[in-house]
Amino acid sequence: MTLSRPNGDLGDRIQRSSVTTEVARRLLDYVRSGRVSPGERLPSERQLAADLGVGRSAVREALAALDMLGVVATRQGSGSFFSADASSMLPQTIEWGLMLGDRHTVDLVEARSQIEIVLAGLAAERAETADIEELTRLVAEMESSIGDDAQLVDADLRFHLHLATTAGNSVLAEVLRGIQALLRVWIARGLTVDDDQAHNTVDEHRAILAGVAAKDRDAARAGMSEHMESAAGRLYKALAAHQPNGDDATAASWSAG
Numbered sequence: 001m002t003l004s005r006p007n008g009d010l011g012d013r014i015q016r017s018s019v020t021t022e023v024a025r026r027l028l029d030y031v032r033s034g035r036v037s038p039g040e041r042l043p044s045e046r047q048l049a050a051d052l053g054v055g056r057s058a059v060r061e062a063l064a065a066l067d068m069l070g071v072v073a074t075r076q077g078s079g080s081f082f083s084a085d086a087s088s089m090l091p092q093t094i095e096w097g098l099m100l101g102d103r104h105t106v107d108l109v110e111a112r113s114q115i116e117i118v119l120a121g122l123a124a125e126r127a128e129t130a131d132i133e134e135l136t137r138l139v140a141e142m143e144s145s146i147g148d149d150a151q152l153v154d155a156d157l158r159f160h161l162h163l164a165t166t167a168g169n170s171v172l173a174e175v176l177r178g179i180q181a182l183l184r185v186w187i188a189r190g191l192t193v194d195d196d197q198a199h200n201t202v203d204e205h206r207a208i209l210a211g212v213a214a215k216d217r218d219a220a221r222a223g224m225s226e227h228m229e230s231a232a233g234r235l236y237k238a239l240a241a242h243q244p245n246g247d248d249a250t251a252a253s254w255s256a257g
Contacts, residue, residue: 019054023062026052028071042072042080108179109186109235113228115176116160120208120224121217122167131166132213135159139205146198153188159205166212186235197234204230 027042042048045063049056063080066072073083123131138159145151160183164173176183204227211220 019058020061020065023048023052023054023058024065027062027066038082040082041078042082044079109232112176112179112183112186113225113232115172116163116228117221117224119164119167119169119172119176120211120220122169122172123163124212124215124217124220126168127166127212127215131162132209134162135166135209135212138162139202139209142205143202146202149188152198153184156187156201156205157183163208163212186231201227201231201234 042063043051045056045059048059052059063072063074067074067080071083072080074080127135138155141155142152142159145155157180161177161180164176167173204223207223208220208227211217211223
């Protein structure tokens, strides 16, 4: 395998000041490309540095960060290897993309928000009694799970997936199911900041449920819109606390869209 610049795999030589962040971004993009096999060896630090036009220290720091996330595995004396295939690494690569302010990943956040709003409106129009009962049960489960991060995240995710099914649009529901990795990362990062935030998100879900139960399309959409805006704020607040290299420009890019 070659990731050399002449083959176009990593793009042009890096000119940006935040070189460690940009090296990690390029490697992440390559992982997402689907051209990587599990266990495949990366070029040496020296080769990557030459291809990208950066110092070896920047390459070393980027590889260390990706090693921590499980994207690569560094073996002393042997080099760095991609540790798994792109699909199994999707949650890690999405989280890293969010932390880097990666445009593709930030676009996923925006797309998810718009899809959820549409689905909430359709669910209000089409919900059956059994659907409302299940959504009610899931909100109650979320509330009783405050303090248990894993259970809370799971109940929150199942609420959104059931709402998508209730909406009765198989295409939109499949799109949402297709980005479950994003949903889980988003919820896990944003929902568990503290117990107050958890209570807030339960209240937001209760407002969505109220709109659906009342068959009020506008209320359900408004509730989901408020939830998406609030949840995105929680997500970025949580990620900012773990921002690599203290890259303030990346955090600014989130709010700028």
